[in-house]
Amino acid sequence: MTEMPIGEIFGFAAGAAAAGAVSGLLAGLFGIGGGAVLVPVFYQAMGPLGIDEAVRMHVAVGSSLAIIVPTSLRSFQAHFARGAVDAALLRSFLVAVPAGVVVASLIAAFISSAGLRLIFAAIALAVGLRLVFNRDSWRLGDTIPGHPWRAAIGFLIGLFSTLMGIGGGVMNNTFMTLYGRPIHQAVATSSGVGVLIAVPGTVGYIWAGWGDPLLPVGSTGYVNWIALALIIPVTVLVAPLGARLSHALKRRHLEIGFGLFLLIVAARFVASLL
Template structure:
């Protein structure tokens, strides 16, 4: 991807990817990482990027995009007083520690391993939303230490490996303990900040000097994708949000679950098809 036509084709594909990611993120009420990683995987593959680094690049670039979006979301939610700041303060070490550990694992993992991890976790999340939504509760309040620290660290590891902001995981965790979904969503924006900043640094370091990366990449982060996705997604996301308000919560859960199943199937096919 060294010629001008190649770069233009790459940019056009990313604009369409940003529109798709923004629409789905707005429709499904997620930060976009679970959408962006599989979309990046497809786009990077279309333009001939080395398969050995495609998944790493998809996860790292998705993580970079989560940084500004999660900070903006957290600021807005905090002004409304909806964030559980006590939970975030308890996770201020655990979540970043898990995210940094994830980047260390990713630096030694193959593209195939990262795809398998993403596919398996996506299937588990889909199964939870389809079969256990609003029907499973583990208690009336969040667990104390050291269980809470362990949960934060695990969320950091899983989110860092998948290139997501942890919203799906934290929403599930808090609602399992009967916290209101609006508080869970608001707090998840802060979790995204705790995950994305250290994970971004980790993916830049892990991919430093790696061969086969596209132009304007710093480690496993491609700044062309970053610059094009952010504005397009911000324009399109409200359209998806308006569509979401015309649907029931259960319809949205089934829609997101179906999306995760399709993504898992795509990754499994790439591994074993």
């Protein structure tokens, strides 16, 4: 494993704690696990520490998924208590979403760092543009489709979200709103989807990176425990605040805010590929 000087570890720790506060707020506000913040922050922070490019993105994604576990659980609790979660839709995803996660974990064992960044940027760009320029007329229907289409969509949500290191909010919010569901319900349900993604995704990324000699200190597979120890307590405390803000804001404000955030993240990753 790659060793870090003590001073650089402290610098990384401070940045990770700050990222944890922001990601926890976003987890509750947008129904995401915070991965859209954590992945680019981790990727950039590990560069000056001398961590090899070949594993930087993988560690960022794997660690993000692990952090999403308690964050999504806490956010889901807060939204469920308000009665905003579509429990029937969530139950229909119980098999399909984790199946996509398993396939993504297998892909992660072989895909390059650039490949992961490209996937992240492409999906974030598409969803961000759709949210910023959204119109009520942009719908695929008024009723969410049943099986087998719903299972296929759940599989793709699990697949692409795991490759991005996010909790499913990006994909599920888009899916539900395209079929006429209120953004607040989509946000709330997405926090539950995050649980279905993060738990098996964490196990999958540990397996995918097991024994890699390029991993930074404190890692098991592609999950870095130093980052988890610093960020998880902060995100769990802040997520309920985001949930309260979510229910206080108008739908269009949520869409524009989430969309602009995704566009900024996409631009940053595209720049890293040039």
